[in-house]
Every structure is written in structure tokens, then in C-alpha cells.
Amino acid sequence: MKDSGVICHGDCDGVISAYLYVKHYLLDSWPNHITLVFTQPWRAHLDARKIEKELREGVFLDLAISGELAGFIRRLASKAERIVIIDHHKSSAELVKDLSSIPNVKAVWRKAPSCPRLMINDLKLAVNPYEKFLVDVADICEGGEAKNSEAAKVADLIKLSIARDPGDIDYLTYLVKVMLEGKELHTDPEVTERAKIAKFLLHRLLKLMGERSLEVGLMKVITLSLPESRIYAGLLGIAATEFARITHKDVALIRREEGKVVVTIRTLDDKAYRICEELAKRTGGKFGGHAEAASATLQDMELDKAVELVSEVIRYVSRKQHPRRMR
Ligand SMILES: [Mn+2]
Numbered sequence: 433m434k435d436s437g438v439i440c441h442g443d444c445d446g447v448i449s450a451y452l453y454v455k456h457y458l459l460d461s462w463p464n465h466i467t468l469v470f471t472q473p474w475r476a477h478l479d480a481r482k483i484e485k486e487l488r489e490g491v492f493l494d495l496a497i498s499g500e501l502a503g504f505i506r507r508l509a510s511k512a513e514r515i516v517i518i519d520h521h522k523s524s525a526e527l528v529k530d531l532s533s534i535p536n537v538k539a540v541w542r543k544a545p546s547c548p549r550l551m552i553n554d555l556k557l558a559v560n561p562y563e564k565f566l567v568d569v570a571d572i573c574e575g576g577e578a579k580n581s582e583a584a585k586v587a588d589l590i591k592l593s594i595a596r597d598p599g600d601i602d603y604l605t606y607l608v609k610v611m612l613e614g615k616e617l618h619t620d621p622e623v624t625e626r627a628k629i630a631k632f633l634l635h636r637l638l639k640l641m642g643e644r645s646l647e648v649g650l651m652k653v654i655t656l657s658l659p660e661s662r663i664y665a666g667l668l669g670i671a672a673t674e675f676a677r678i679t680h681k682d683v684a685l686i687r688r689e690e691g692k693v694v695v696t697i698r699t700l701d702d703k704a705y706r707i708c709e710e711l712a713k714r715t716g717g718k719f720g721g722h723a724e725a726a727s728a729t730l731q732d733m734e735l736d737k738a739v740e741l742v743s744e745v746i747r748y749v750s751r752k753q754h755p756r757r758m759r
Contacts, residue, residue: 434513435465437483440493442470442598444573444590445546448566449493449518451611452548456557458489462612470604473521473720474729477501480508487512494547496521496720502531509534518551520544522705523720546570562614575673575725586618592634593626595666630667637664637671638678641685645675648743649750651699652679655735656687661694672696673725684746686738693738696727706749711742 436458440446447470454462471479476492477500483490490512495501497519509515509531517528517539525541532539544550548570552559559567568583573591578584594604603626610620617623640660645652652675661668668685676683676698684707685696695711697704702723709726712719717730730738 434486434488435467435483436461436489436491437467437469437480437487438491438493439469439471439476439480439483439495440491441495441547442472442594442601442604443494444587444594445548445570446470446494447590447594447604447607448570448573448611449547449551451566451608452551452557452559452563453491453493453518454608455563455612456555463609468601468605468608470601471495472598473498473501474718477504480504484508484511489514489516491516491518493518494521495519495524497524497527497531498718498720499527502527505531505537506534509537512536514538517541518547518555520547520550520722521720522722523726545576546574566611582618589618589623589627591670592630593623595670596626596630596633598666633664634667634671634674637667638675641671641675645679646739648684648746651682651684651746652676653684653686653739653742653746655739656685657735658688658690661687661689668694669696669725669727672698684742686735686742688732688735688738691732693730693733693735694727695730695738695742697725699724701753703749703753706753707742707745710745710749714745715741 438450438453440450458466467483469479469482473496476495490508505515515537517531519528519541520543528539528541531537540554542550542554548567551557552567565583568580569587572578572584572587641654645654672683672685682699687694697707704726705723708719708728711728715730717728719726719728721727
């Protein structure tokens with residue numbers, strides 16, 4: 433039997449997407465004939481090579497598709513029987529449209545609260561109450577409003593438990609396994625223990641962000657040094673979202689990582705996407721994400737210089753949006 437490869441975003445809604453896909457389409461191949469790869473959009477084209485062997489089906493879930501990944505998928509399509517792409521990131525729209533013209537590629541792209549929500553709506557999956565609950569969880573993980581407090585609790589647990597070490601593929605696979613067995617997540621000792629440690633660090637990080645934030649226009653701008661981004665790695669996206677929620681302000685988190693500067697933006701409108709797009713355009717960097725939650729990866733530079741650049745782009749994008757308002 434030929435194998436299937438499932439490549440998905442290593443975050444809360446990515447894991448739930450993987451669970452739904454395996455359960456509905458690949459259960460007969462689980463676990464021995466599926467290679468499950470969890471990755472981050474910026475390195476997906478590298479990690480995806482793990483599935484390149486004898487392949488029946490290649491599945492790409494919840495990945496903001498980069499130009500490199502699109503190139504990889506094109507090559508893979510000439511070897512695999514079938515490719516499936518399901519994604520809800522705004523930045524993927526054009527590339528997914530291009531890829532969908534390849535005969536053995538089935539692509540589903542739509543703006544949706546989460547990738548699992550898109551799956552149950554567009555693929556018309558018949559879901560049971562357990563799966564429906566997890567789709568609610570995925571929406572909340574992606575910033576959707578929490579109408580169900582049980583789902584909000586589980587969303588928090590999953591997000592935090594993953595955040596501490598987003599590269600821990602074994603743990604992400606463990607989560608899919610727990611879901612396939614239909615077990616409760618909020619009482620699982622592995623999940624709760626990991627979430628507890630992450631929560632402690634998140635509180636420390638939010639305190640630090642509060643002390644350090646600068647106002648640029650209507651936005652809060654926060655910087656983190658290389659050692660700090662190492663300590664809080666994995667929690668930075670959650671912290672940016674949480675900080676924006678607490679302060680009711682748009683937030684730009686600028687940090688140095690190994691050989692690069694990463695900017696994470698959270699806004700109430702679509703400014704996050706436009707700012708990251710403009711940053712990438714000006715510096716030849718990369719960007720991806722959604723209208724209100726996006727990030728850009730830029731070449732390495734001193735933090736002072738990065739703050740100057742980001743501030744200028746924030747003002748530029750705000751001016752373009754409200755040309756008559758003086759700032
Ligand atoms: Mn995701």
C-alpha cells in the first residue's frame with residue numbers, strides 16, 4: 433500500500449484539521465501508512481520533503497502557502513496520485529488558485545474562522561458532537577469569539593500546551609491520537625501539565641510587554657531581544673493576541689531571532705495584513721497570515737532600526753487607510 437502524507441500547521445487549528453482529515457478520509461491508513469508532518473509556514477517547504485517518497489496522496493492543511501511551498505507542491509503533483517490543499521489564510525489565496533489548475537490537485541481556499549470550520553462547511557463533513565465541539569475550539573484558537581465556555585477552556589489548554597515547544601512533533605501527533613480515540617482533552621495529564629508551565633511564562637511575558645510598550649500612532653509597539661525571544665519562543669503569537677485584547681489596542685511585537693527579525697501584528701481591522709505586506713515589500717522579506725493577525729520575517733537588523741522601519745510603515749499604512757486624518 434502506498435503511503436499518504438499529511439502536512440499541517442503545528443498549531444491548534446492545524447492539529448484539529450489533521451484529526452478531521454485523518455478521521456474522515458484516511459482512517460484505513462492510520463497510523464502505519466500516514467506520515468504526519470507538523471510545521472510552520474516559513475519552513476513548510478523544507479519539512480514537506482519528508483513525504484516525498486512513494487506517495488498516494490499529499491495533503492496540505494492550514495498552511496499559509498509560500499512561493500517555495502507552492503513550487504514544492506507543483507513538483508510533488510507530478511509524482512503523487514493526488515494532492516489536497518485546504519487553507520483559510522488570506523496570503524495563500526492567489527497561490528492556491530494557481531495550484532488548483534493542476535489536474536490532480538484539489539484545492540479549497542476560503543476566508544473562514546478556522547481551517548476545521550472551512551473543512552466541515554466546504555467538504556460537507558458529517559460531524560458528531562465531539563468533532564463539532566473541536567471545530568468550535570479551533571475557531572476560538574484562531575481568535576473567534578467564545579460562545580461556549582467549555583470550548584474556550586479547551587482552546588486555551590491546547591494553545592498553551594502546544595506553545596511551549598511548537599516544534600515538538602511527537603506531542604502534536606499525540607494530540608491527534610487522543611482525538612482519534614475520542615478522549616477528553618481537558619483532563620489529559622500531558623495536556624494540562626504542559627499548559628500550566630506555558631501559562632506561567634505567558635504571564636511573565638505579558639508583564640514584560642506592559643512595561644516595555646511604546647505608542648506609535650494608535651499602536652502599541654514592543655521589542656524583544658534575541659535571548660528574550662528564545663525564552664518565550666512559542667508564546668509570542670499568543671502573547672501578541674492577548675496583549676491586544678487586554679489593552680484594547682493594535683499591537684506590533686518586534687523581535688530578534690537567529691539571523692532575522694520577526695514582526696507580529698494584531699489589529700482590529702485589516703491593517704495587520706497590510707503592514708506585514710508593506711514591510712516585506714520594502715525589505716525583500718516574507719509575510720503571511722490573516723487580515724487582523726499577520727507576521728513578517730525580515731533580514732537581521734538592530735532592534736532600533738527595526739522599530740524605526742515598523743513605525744514608518746505603520747504611519748504609511750494608516751495614512752493610506754485614512755487619507756484625510758492627520759497623524
Ligand atoms: Mn493555523
